[in-house]
Amino acid sequence: RVAELAPHGRQMAPYACQRRTPLLHSNQPLTEALETLAEEAGFSGSEGRSLAFTRAASVLKALPGRLGALEELGSLPGIGEHSRRVIQDVLEDGVCAEVERVKLSERYRTMKLFTKIFGVGVRTASRWYQEGLRTLLDLQERNTKLTRQQQAGLRHYGDLNTPVERSEAESTSRAVQEAVKRFLPGASVTLAGGFRRGKPRGHDVDLLLTHPEEGREVGLLSRVVSWLDSQGLILYQHSQENSYGLREGPEPLGGRDVMDRFERCFSIFRLEAQGGPGAPRGWKAVRVDLVVAPVSQFPFALLGWTGSRHFERELRRFASRERKMVLNSHALYDTRQNLFLPATSEEEIFQHLGLEYVPPAQRNA
Numbered sequence: 001r002v003a004e005l006a007p008h009g010r011q012m013a014p015y016a017c018q019r020r021t022p023l024l025h026s027n028q029p030l031t032e033a034l035e036t037l038a039e040e041a042g043f044s045g046s047e048g049r050s051l052a053f054t055r056a057a058s059v060l061k062a063l064p065g066r067l068g069a070l071e072e073l074g075s076l077p078g079i080g081e082h083s084r085r086v087i088q089d090v091l092e093d094g095v096c097a098e099v100e101r102v103k104l105s106e107r108y109r110t111m112k113l114f115t116k117i118f119g120v121g122v123r124t125a126s127r128w129y130q131e132g133l134r135t136l137l138d139l140q141e142r143n144t145k146l147t148r149q150q151q152a153g154l155r156h157y158g159d160l161n162t163p164v165e166r167s168e169a170e171s172t173s174r175a176v177q178e179a180v181k182r183f184l185p186g187a188s189v190t191l192a193g194g195f196r197r198g199k200p201r202g203h204d205v206d207l208l209l210t211h212p213e214e215g216r217e218v219g220l221l222s223r224v225v226s227w228l229d230s231q232g233l234i235l236y237q238h239s240q241e242n243s244y245g246l247r248e249g250p251e252p253l254g255g256r257d258v259m260d261r262f263e264r265c266f267s268i269f270r271l272e273a274q275g276g277p278g279a280p281r282g283w284k285a286v287r288v289d290l291v292v293a294p295v296s297q298f299p300f301a302l303l304g305w306t307g308s309r310h311f312e313r314e315l316r317r318f319a320s321r322e323r324k325m326v327l328n329s330h331a332l333y334d335t336r337q338n339l340f341l342p343a344t345s346e347e348e349i350f351q352h353l354g355l356e357y358v359p360p361a362q363r364n365a
């Protein structure tokens with residue numbers, strides 16, 4: 001049984017960063033049900049419950065074949081009682097009543113609608129729901145106070161919730177590359193995020209900028225963004241300066257939304273349509289994240305920005321619990337030796353952590 005479930009006859013490893021998780025797997029109905037409950041728990045502010053469902057889904061994604069019977073769950077880590085019940089329902093009836101109820105509930109549907117607005121998180125959506133708002137029209141008609149970011153998100157709601165195709169990600173990357181070349185020849189632009197993991201489409205384009213000579217990258221982003229803007233390519237942008245210094249020490253980055261402190265730009269590009277007959281109009285709004293990393297931090301930034309989010313979370317949890325190390329998108333710090341462990345590639349970071357290297361296409365945890 002175990003040999004059938006785990007590749008190479010091993011038990012499934014407990015951390016997602018110890019496993020290979022391909023993009024396509026054989027347990028889609030099960031993971032979809034569990035991820036709906038994870039999302040709903042997140043909407044209710046139950047982070048622990050949300051994580052439990054996400055973990056269970058992630059384990060099923062790493063199975064080499066379809067889960068046939070409930071007994072097979074026995075050898076798998078991280079599947080709690082509630083998840084087990086959901087899996088049983090879906091295996092036996094094709095659906096889980098609890099999940100179907102959630103999907104139909106007014107709260108879940110409204111929270112989903114609102115959190116799909118660029119710049120709206122669970123807290124804001126939840127407040128609006130409590131104020132009785134239910135539709136995008138409600139937001140406009142009741143003059144809800146919106147940030148500049150949310151206004152842009154609402155204006156481009158349709159486009160931003162239409163998946164970005166790989167070809168669109170690549171042409172975005174080329175446009176940024178050309179701008180980068182004007183101001184800093186030798187600098188590189190790397191497509192990260194879901195596209196680097198092999199996803200054929202995604203919700204945005206994540207681009208990492210660096211230059212092989214440390215320090216040369218400073219000031220690059222604002223020039224690139226200004227130029228793209230002057231060419232009419234930018235519909236919205238919000239830049240942040242680099243606020244990272246190794247002097248701060250190894251503490252994990254605080255704050256719920258602060259994942260790193262690189263110089264960055266959250267933007268919406270005006271992407272020329274790829275042509276093709278029947279295109280409704282000449283352009284499409286696309287979300288783009290631009291991040292600048294000094295070359296000494298680049299492998300950490302690349303690892304951190306390739307995701308998946310769950311894979312990243314598990315990497316950091318593994319580092320801290322199993323190795324007493326602090327990993328973030330800037331550095332790896334060993335708290336036993338009191339020193340930073342430098343790396344020139346992602347492979348070296350896995351080596352420092354004593355983990356088998358997991359290529360991007362297998363990080364779809």
Ligand code: TTP
Binds near residue numbers: 202203257260305312
């Ligand atoms: P996302 O772009 O949110 O997700 P994704 O690219 O995996 O999937 P999608 O197709 O939906 O875009 O995040 C990509 C990675 O970037 C993710 O692993 C987490 C990381 N990240 C940070 O490190 N800091 C941040 O502030 C944000 C927003 C993301």
Ligand code: MN
Binds near residue numbers: 082
């Ligand atoms: Mn429960």
Ligand code: MN
Binds near residue numbers: 202205
């Ligand atoms: Mn992305």
Ligand code: MN
Binds near residue numbers: 193204205206289
């Ligand atoms: Mn992103």
